[in-house]
Amino acid sequence: MPVVLALGLGVRAFTGGDFAKYAGVALYATLIYAFLSFWLRRLWAAITATAISWTVEFFQLTGIPADLSARSTLAHLILGSTFNTPDLFWYAAGAALGTLVVRPPTAKNLANN
Numbered sequence: 001m002p003v004v005l006a007l008g009l010g011v012r013a014f015t016g017g018d019f020a021k022y023a024g025v026a027l028y029a030t031l032i033y034a035f036l037s038f039w040l041r042r043l044w045a046a047i048t049a050t051a052i053s054w055t056v057e058f059f060q061l062t063g064i065p066a067d068l069s070a071r072s073t074l075a076h077l078i079l080g081s082t083f084n085t086p087d088l089f090w091y092a093a094g095a096a097l098g099t100l101v102v103r104p105p106t107a108k109n110l111a112n113n
Contacts, residue, residue, distance in 0.1 A: 004030050
């Protein structure tokens with residue numbers, strides 16, 4: 001999870017344009033997937049990560065995230081500020097990426113840490 005978070009923040013900080021925006025969006029969903037993979041099977045983690053991401057995106061239509069984002073960097077990172085239809089695709093892509101790159105924890109792995 002720390003690697004996914006670092007990649008997301010790094011992409012947004014060190015690259016620009018559409019690549020940075022959509023890579024950040026996808027990695028947001030990948031990070032949610034990584035958290036969920038502790039409790040859910042891969043398919044359900046991906047579906048739930050996509051659903052959470054889409055919920056946040058549609059919440060942006062209310063204007064509340066924009067108001068909160070104007071006052072808080074943390075709110076901006078978590079909630080964003082404006083609805084963008086292509087983000088819906090990139091959230092799904094990020095959750096799918098999670099199924100490929102995030103290794104779900106196992107009891108054996110957790111016991112060794």
